Amino acid sequence: MPRVTIPVTRLSDAGSADPTETNGDPVNQHALPNSGRTVLRVRNAGAAALDLTLVTPVTVGGRAVEDTVVSIPAGDTRTFASLSPALYGTSVPIDVASADLKLIAFEP
Numbered sequence: 001m002p003r004v005t006i007p008v009t010r011l012s013d014a015g016s017a018d019p020t021e022t023n024g025d026p027v028n029q030h031a032l033p034n035s036g037r038t039v040l041r042v043r044n045a046g047a048a049a050l051d052l053t054l055v056t057p058v059t060v061g062g063r064a065v066e067d068t069v070v071s072i073p074a075g076d077t078r079t080f081a082s083l084s085p086a087l088y089g090t091s092v093p094i095d096v097a098s099a100d101l102k103l104i105a106f107e108p
Helices: none
Strands: 008-010 030-033 039-044 050-054 068-072 077-080 091-096 101-107
Touching (some): 030 101, 068 077, 091 101
Antiparallel strands (some): 039 077, 039 101, 050 068
């Protein structure tokens, strides 16, 4: 199955309400449309730390670039920005460990 796309909310000077969170999908995983200015916010609603992986689909000199793996503590939120399209692509593959990770994305 294809990855579940995380919707991106456009911000404006009129103000924007927070979108509904996308539940993590550890089976199908996710894709984030990325312009390099896209902001990803991830909340861990679980009772234990959970991993989020930003997959780097590029290679340098024939070698795969290591993925970015972040452990998000229980009850905490992490915000990711400046996701370089040269490193992560224009559709960032995101792997989650659990449905307890809640994802939203913004674009200025």
